[in-house]
Amino acid sequence: MSDSATSGAAPAARPRVLSGIQPTADSYTLGNYLGAVRQWVALQDEFEPFFFIADLHALTVEQDPKVLRERTYVAVAQLLAAGVDPERSAIFVQSHLPEHAELGWIMQTITGFGEARRMTQFKDKSAKGGEGAASVGLFAYPMLMAADILLYRPQYVPVGEDQRQHLELARDLAGRFNSRYKKTFRLPEPYILKETAKIYDLQDPTSKMSKSASSPNGLVSLLDDPKVTAKKIRSAVTDSGSEVRYDPEEKPGVSNLLTIYSALTGESFETLEQKYAGSGYGAFKGDLAEVMVEFVTPFRDRTLALMADKAHLDRVLADGAGKARAVASRTLADAYDRVGLVPAAR
Ligand code: AMP
Ligand code: TRP
Numbered sequence: 001m002s003d004s005a006t007s008g009a010a011p012a013a014r015p016r017v018l019s020g021i022q023p024t025a026d027s028y029t030l031g032n033y034l035g036a037v038r039q040w041v042a043l044q045d046e047f048e049p050f051f052f053i054a055d056l057h058a059l060t061v062e063q064d065p066k067v068l069r070e071r072t073y074v075a076v077a078q079l080l081a082a083g084v085d086p087e088r089s090a091i092f093v094q095s096h097l098p099e100h101a102e103l104g105w106i107m108q109t110i111t112g113f114g115e116a117r118r119m120t121q122f123k124d125k126s127a128k129g130g131e132g133a134a135s136v137g138l139f140a141y142p143m144l145m146a147a148d149i150l151l152y153r154p155q156y157v158p159v160g161e162d163q164r165q166h167l168e169l170a171r172d173l174a175g176r177f178n179s180r181y182k183k184t185f186r187l188p189e190p191y192i193l194k195e196t197a198k199i200y201d202l203q204d205p206t207s208k209m210s211k212s213a214s215s216p217n218g219l220v221s222l223l224d225d226p227k228v229t230a231k232k233i234r235s236a237v238t239d240s241g242s243e244v245r246y247d248p249e250e251k252p253g254v255s256n257l258l259t260i261y262s263a264l265t266g267e268s269f270e271t272l273e274q275k276y277a278g279s280g281y282g283a284f285k286g287d288l289a290e291v292m293v294e295f296v297t298p299f300r301d302r303t304l305a306l307m308a309d310k311a312h313l314d315r316v317l318a319d320g321a322g323k324a325r326a327v328a329s330r331t332l333a334d335a336y337d338r339v340g341l342v343p344a345a346r
Helices: 030-043 065-082 098-109 113-117 120-127 136-150 161-180 226-234 252-265 269-275 280-307 310-339
Strands: 016-021 048-053 090-093 156-158 189-191
Touching: 016 030, 016 136, 030 048, 030 065, 030 156, 030 252, 048 065, 048 310, 065 090, 065 280, 065 310, 090 310, 098 136, 098 310, 113 120, 113 136, 120 136, 120 161, 136 161, 156 161, 161 189, 226 280, 252 269, 252 280, 280 310
Parallel strands: 016 048, 016 156, 048 090, 156 189
Antiparallel strands: none
16 A cells, blocks of 8 residues: 555545536536536546547537537536536547547447447437438447547446446446456446436426427426426426325326436435425425526526637636546557557657
8 A cells, every 4th residue: 555645745646537428409408417417516526537528429410510519618618507617627528639539449449240239329319210321420439438438547437327338338348458458448337326317308207308309398408598497397297196205106207306306405305205295296396496497597697608708618628638638648558559559650
């Protein structure tokens, strides 16, 4: 064991956390926030954090270039508004580090075709237009994600439940590379909080709240006018009966609202159940609508203020890319060396 803790020498390095989010909407959803970004904020104290906007991943389905650029900025602004702190966290854009695409290629070379085809997200997304219409990039998406992660040798990757299978692939690929060549990568662990791992659609509480929801009424977009959000909460689908009780099997709609309520206020399910005993769904939803408004109003104001100063956002990203590059370039060099690539002469 090192004696640095007692000698007052440099403190031991903190373990790392890393995660990414795609710039594929004009606003984060409540699912993005409760499932992922909130944990990013919480983990900043104890870990050395790397958080990035996965713009290369966004390209796996067709994007309008102008819209993509704007969404990348709004994604960064929302991270800052949510409390990700550029002093403590490296905040960057994936495409600013060519190491991601480069290690992504190496990951593709050690992934089996059948293994990639089993990824449920690929199956779902390619099912829409038929597999033949899906891009090769969409197929290779999980290998790029594995590279994103492995470059930083993080301990934890905080994500929502829908990313679990991708994380398992990243672990498999890390293990495969390590045993085929030499120990290079750390096997990352998912950090998925049970309570908020999956936030459900307000109108269809058996499917995930998602940007691609069939009806906009089921989706809370954090940058919407708070009045619109309040209305969506008040008209959320509830279940038969009138009892406010956490029971995901019997009462998926009410349970989803309880999850959201509890996550935003810190009140336990039991406390909330007691508070609304006998008062029916109306009062419950009315109060939750208020809680939501109190949360989204300052979030939206901060985001809009940050969007007014793109030069500031660019500086945050340049700084974040610098911190990320210091780590990623070394890992990539190790990986290139271990597979037998000749280093370029200087
Ligand atoms: P994406 O917008 O697909 O890049 O997702 C960003 C993060 O939000 C990922 O960690 C997802 O797992 C998480 N996420 C997205 N939708 C939900 C949801 N409905 N419930 C919980 N987490 C979610
Ligand atoms: N695929 C993730 C999502 O859609 C985004 C992502 C890309 C990511 N690379 C990552 C998440 C690396 C965690 C780690 O949510």
